[in-house]
Amino acid sequence: MTPATSARLVERLREKADALGFDDFGICEAQLGPDVASYLQEFVEAGHHGTMSWLAERMEQRASPTGLWPEVRSVIALGLSYAPEDDALATLDKPDCGNISVSARNRDYHDIIKGRLKHLAQFLVAEARRLDTACEVKVFVDTAPVAEKPLAEKAGLGWQGKHTNLVSRNEGSWLLLGEIYTTLLLPPTPHRAGSCGTCTRCITACPTQAITAPCQLDARRCVSYLTIEHDGPIPESFRKAIGNRIYGCDDCLAVCPWNRFAATAREMKLHPRPDLIAPRLADLAALDDPGFRKQFSGSPIKRIGRNRFVRNVLIAIGNSGDPRLLPVAKARQIDADPVVAEAAAWACGQLEALLS
Template sequence: MSRPEAAAAPLEEVARRLAEAEGFDAFGIAAPDAAEAAGAHLKAWVGEGAHGHMDWMADTLERRADPRRMWPDVRALLMLGMNYGPAEDPRDVLARRTAGAISVYARAEDYHEVIKPRLKRIARALLAEARARGLEADVKVFVDTAPLMEKPLAAAAGLGWQGKHTNLVSRELGSWLFLGAIATTLPLAPTQSERDHCGSCRACLDACPTAAFPAPYVIDARRCISYLTIEHKGPIPLALRPLMGNRIYGCDDCLAACPWNKFAVAGREAKLAARAENDAPDLAELVSLDDAGFRARFPKSAIKRVGRDRFVRNVLIAIGNSGDVGFRPLVEARLGDEAEVVREAAGWALGRL
């Protein structure tokens, strides 16, 4: 039997308290059909080819548009957000041309490994409470790896709204939220959604270095630096390389430009705090990494997912944009690299220098 005071609280409130106890900063509940409109938009977006080479997005399109296609028994989705706000403007490193700019989310431990165990603990505790009340139920947890539209569902649950840069914006926490989801067969009541507060502002759109937003609320992944440095496997288009500056993994410009960040606070989860060596790493160190060195340099990091070859490709483009001829010997050493994508980037960088 559960404690009388716990039994008296609605399961929705129990879930909220569990989320707070696990360090989550935002919580809400969405109905399974809450992202139907976003699903239709996604289909049109993929149909235009704006997803680039992210074939997995097209392959899972039908399931992505409706959680019930993935799990027919789902009745509610608990949407949780964890703040990872930086202590300073992440764009400051862009002026340091011999250093690399890594997206804030990737400067610390892999957020999947931090968030998923906590979601599992919340889910187990919620199930235990439900069963103590005579309710049979099931749960599934997700952190950015399943065909689930986390951002539209989080907006429907009231965690924030999808801004003109297509990312979630919170009035209390700004642009810096990791999202997780717990799907359940429990009939939990949805929370109030948040309305759009972007107004006439277009700061995020104007901040994009590569003009990746053809219109507000629409992103062309093929021009997005985050896509190019992380998802894109081959040579990066020549016309976009000079616009990338020293961004070697991801890009925070549109997030950092949002005026709602004036209310943001630095994240409180120690495991999501940036490691000092990833704040502004020396390009000279990174360009010389072999595969073993790459894996040792980024332990427990989301950066490992791109692999050494793509990462060094990105570093070489940053070096080509640096204008520092002192890099030439290091670039020349990569002209004979085993990876074609690295050799090509080295040739381009050498030409720029």
């Protein structure tokens, strides 16, 4: 393709991405600098990945797009805003309710993004065929070994903030990412400058001090890791700091000053379900496996399973300071899952201490 033809193709792709509901679009060459591989190596060697063994097992593929797919030449990075309409942290002041991360208050964003990526990839293949050009594509969300944040930064969507997440000039810290790898060599998007400056609000806001330095995260301390990825008992040293966060944590994202430029998410499937804005802990603790699956059908929360979720709920009950929840915790002490039973016993101890 000539440069003019490539430029027109990119413009058509950008228009199609917007029509599909994506809020940001950019292209970069399918290469990342050695600093990405070095950071990942140091992260794993320090044990900061915790039990996320897949990070250690597929480092070469994650560190470079060609490590995952040797034929890839360009990466199309897409962003979908999930910016909330209201204060994302408001539920933290309701100790008898659970706080669920904004990205998990409705439909599973993996499914939303992947479906749209496939539509855009099919559009690209069709346009290339019309230009008599061979084109292969692969689509990824965050379940694949892809360095999505460095690629999004290189493609001009934003920059990695001190909380290690992407920050966008337009969407702040509320941007979900997806990628299309293609064998086409497409003109890259000019880099857009931006930085966090001297701001350290995200570091200060982290309830467990998981951000150990600017752009340095120890996942083993992160509430999102502890409540979503970590299987087994949550270390007692972090339980009080978790508060009533029962799935994920938005504290470092919500305090980002760049959020003032973010409009409420356009995608209605990412707007919160009323029952997931401030769900009652007593109701959630009573869920059995069928009830859990029914309540969280289509939700990313379903991925962690009933036992891990109820474990989180019981930690929140222990932190509630509400003795009225003691019978709820006691009922779970005989739970068939030993991790749930242990969390229930801990919660009972916390609430009983208030009565002594």
